[in-house]
Amino acid sequence: MKHSFRYIPIRRERSSDVQRGSMELWLSYIETSSKNQTPFMFYAVDADTGYGLKGAEFSLFQRDELVFGSYSNRSGAVWFPPLREGLYQLKEAKPPKQYIAEKEAFQMYVDYNGNICVEGVPAARFQAFHKRTSEQQASFSVVKYDIRTGKRLEGAVFQLCRNHVPIATSTSDADGFVQFHGLEEGVYQLNELCPPEGYMKVADTHIVVVANDGTVTIDGYAAEYASIGNKPILYDIFFQKQDELTGEPLEGAVFDLLQGGMVLYTAISNEKGEINFGSFTPGTYTLREQKPPAGYHMNEHEYTVVVAQDGMVTIDDMPVEYARISDKKEKEQITVRKYIQKLEPESGVMFQLSQDNVTIASAGTNKQGEAYFYDIKPGTYMLIQLTHDGQSTGEKHTVMIEENGTVTIDNQVTNTLEIQ
Template identity: 25%
Template sequence: MYFDKVRVLKSDDKSGSYYKDGLALGATSPKTKFNQGTVYGGQTIWSHLTIANSAAKDIKEDGAEIHTIAVNIKRENGEGHSENEIVQGMYRMASRKANATGSLSNQNDYFFQKGSTSDIETYIENWYQEIAQSISKAKINDPLGDMVDLVGTPMIKRVAGGNDFPIPTVDVKDNRRRLLVENLNLFKGQEIQIDYTVRLRTEDSNYVPGKWYQTNGQTTLEPSPERSPDVLDFGVPSVRKKDDRPTLEVPVEKKWEDTRSGEADFWGLRPDKVGAVLQKKDGGKWVDEKQIEVTKAGNWKALFDPVMGGDTLYRIVEKERVKGYVAATYTPTTFTEASLGAASGTITNKLLTTNYTFKKFSHDGQTAFKGANKPKFKVTRQAKDGLGEKVVVANMEPADDGTVRTEGLPIGSYTVEETHVPTGHQRMSAFTIDVTENASGTAVIAKVAGQSGSHTVVNKLQAFTLLVSKVNHNGAALEGATFSVTGPNGYNKKISTGSSFTFTDLIPGTYVLTEENAPKGYVGMKETLTITLNTDGSVVFGEIENKPMVTGSASLSENKMTVTVKNTPVGTLPSTGGGGTTPRYLLIAACGMVGLSLLGFLLVVEKRRSNS
């Protein structure tokens, strides 16, 4: 507190309706400084400046603003204060400017000291303007946001309250990172607008599409920086670039229907990769949006690069149909971001297959094998076109009607070979089933030797051998005979050596065995023997039961027929019991013995009668 460093909190300054003059404080009018100090409450007061500054302090603390004016301040008439003390006492009563800095001085206060009345008029006019203005000597500070750059030159313009009031300029500071407006004065109803353009730093490494970024830092207005410390904040706008990045990620999965006997890709026909296309509906047509390879190494799963989501309609298609498979099916057939959700689009390929049947018959091409003597087959996919050899089915048997059926054959070439040959028959020749796609790729066709119709294979009977053995009446080998055999396809063979006669290469049909010449001193087989070899390998010896000197047998497993012809010596009658012939003298002796027996019987009977 100036001058006495004593603040007067209460004073008795009136006598009735009149203020008391200074004499009561001990001053001599018109002096400001007392002749001697006056003690109140233990404090000594020496000057009216102390009383005036105490009253000014009370007024300022009530919110009022005090301006003081000093004109022609001079020390005269024995004034105890110096001119400087009087001036200091006056500017200390004035309100301090809100933006004042540093120590107390008349430069920081609302204090005016001039030497002429014209100067006072100018000051008072400015003072009035300052008091009347809503915004006085205001400052706008507008730093830019970290993610924007200033484009072009900022412009300030009047938007309300007239077109003739003064407006300041906009200064660009800090390497074009801050806008500054100073000394802005506005009366009630006056408005200005500052226009400028900023560019979002989309190239910045920290930029995230679609994210909101503040265009400014803390933007403030100091409406009357000299009169008030108030700082007002402007709302800070934000800017973003519409996130036009693709956001929809579409997973795709390839599924195969080609399992056989529990083994996936049994045939090895899957490629290592397939191409998938994500298409977008554009008006009335589908256009390719993204492409990707779905690979075996990737477990037949992949993820398309992101595309725009929303209500856009998409579908997944296979780039090319996989050879040997039905044209792919898709789930879902079409979708949007919402309808797909967390699911995957699937491409399903089903293997194209076909069945093939052929007929298997015995020698005559009509009779099927039955029972335990059925043939068995093996079907093997050939090593061809990069595919390895693979057994498709083994030990396949025909049905009772001779039908052999192999099922589920995809494209490829298949060898059919006989693994078990019916007894007594020749192994059939292996043949190839070729399975190829039709022209449209919608089915596969099986052909044998270029023909898709029924195919018949036959087991020809193995050629039989006829072994003729020549023996005498005692069963001993007998040489010297000649035998011939005639039969189908001009078969005619004669053998005249040894006691065994082997006729080979006999095929089904009827043969005639003839003993052309008997051994010397023996009676030969006078009638021919008919032998029928049936297509199933059975043998019938014609009327052999009426030929006691001939026996016959057959073996299918050995493809052999055996005939034994017994000759009797000349002059010997053949027996009918199969015991051979007996010389005539034995028969005569037998008759004589019978006669003697009868004679003895008659003698015994006659003697018994005489005795009686």
Template identity: 25%
Template structure:
């Protein structure tokens, strides 16, 4: 039969006569015209898949100068969409020729299948549809879209357990899945190709900083797509400094306590950074102490609220009246650490120098300060207000003595005994008194000092008057 027609296998009787008469015998051939049926199914379960969109194109790849594009308007012969049974059929039969079946949109949650090239000719293996239609049956399996979500540290390749994660539709904000990371990646299937999603960390594992959202678009591939989110340790920096000068304070000891009042343990690493002991397999417990820059750097402290207690005061500084509250944010990362500046005020002791009689301030008195061992540690001179302040004193007992009195005043032998606690509170007399030269010693009545000479003069006058009266009587 001709190339584009089916072979007519019918028998036609022909009688051969002796005369030369010619008989015409007509033989009709059916033209090859075939419908196309496409069946779409899950490659794993073999269940039918609805919603796959196909295009049937004329194959022009063997024609000189033909476009190699996947599809053009000129080449598209028909577009098919599979129904609930995973099937689609052309609306009209196709003649003999070379064609391509191209999946332009996979079923939701599946990757696109491979392009199929097929041939229609009289030898094509066809099926009969609806009892009379010849059709070429094409089958196309699809792989579901597969993604694996991993939670890892910044430097390691092992899975990091304990992170609370959520998969969110970027467009609607709907939460599609939630899970806690374990020792294996979390698998999710059948996400939509070309759609954008967000991987969000709700809560980081203890000691790790909360990661930023990861936004990704699902690719059209049969391969497993890996999405990795990595967490770094939290970073906290404590800075200790002088309240007035802002100079760093070294060698200050701290203890960090949780909400139940239990101390948190740390290990000091070789680089001087302190690591939460629960995250360290090596090293002994170490106390937190500020370095030469007045700084303590901590990694791996879980997010939460803590209490900072000073266990070792800087020399000459007061203990804060109440412990500081330390709040570690969930996002306290290496790039954005939680920094806390803590200040200490120097301890001070102010002595007031006054006139013992008038209580007026006295300038110029030289006072010495002795510690409890009797060693002179500071010395100074009172100002115009009669004040002298000693600073940088550690808690303890002190004695103040006068080394040189103000001009026209007697040097005092008095000693002031004073105690200072770690909060700067003092006990003892803070006023030093001086008596003017020629005045009675401290403790005698100033009134007697003023009226004494007057009484003496009056007594002399009385005696003199009595003497003259006695002489007049004698002469009489």
């Protein structure tokens, strides 16, 4: 049984924000029959070279009703879906960039058997010819950036070559853009001559292709998305921590490295007194001691660290290889030695030094059974042994420190108290 065939053209308003090259289907078929449906394809080409042109936009009308819109692809092909028998008008809505159409409107007929003719020419041989409006002049830009932070980089110098012969140079601006203008169709080579200050040079050669329609690709990708990153040149910041008098290495000193008032890194000296903050870019930094080693005074000095462009790193003008930062040892004014039977050292025993019932300092015995009290001001104090829960054991000793530094414990001139 034969099926009837009819169509209803549905007209839709085209959105103003539809981008160039978009394709919308305007023709809706119902109760379709494949017998009379014939797809239609032709080419938009350069009238002089015969090369296909990308980006030509076409509209197909029937009785002044828009039924379909399409555009040419990179090979110049323009495709329309199956069409029923009838008379159509093919109009070019927009030519490719830098081209004008030799003719903008064509009469097209689809017969009952599906044969298509355009202006009397079989569809298989039909081409829409275009003339160049002027010699193609293409432009492109790439973005220079820091691969670690994404920051745009100024001052990178690039050279553009054709057949490896230099034709232009360009320097990245404050926004990181490297720009080249007035390029003809062809293949070019792009190289970085000089990297931004403080960055490693990019050794790669990038291939730039300017197509006959003025589009530009870099290494096979659209130029508008091109970016080339640089690795920053990094240098190590380190120094040696030592005793001010003996020069012995000090473990456990905590230092901060700052820039612009912000702490970038914190490091602790190891058993050899070494502190290494790792690698940093050229610039000026501040070095500050956060915590001294146990038994040492805090070093209040702020050191200036300079990482030069040539890789020289200094701390207060001293090359880091020779930089030594010292701490002064606290004076041991009072030493308490705690023993159990047979003069065996007892560790973990807490002692408290108070003045007028106010706790001045506390200290616990180490593995050698010794507890230390440092830098106690002249005056009279009470030394109290504490229990494990922090209460007084009742054992108290009177400590007097003279202005000349003489220490008396329980009326004996000594700075050491032995308790069994």
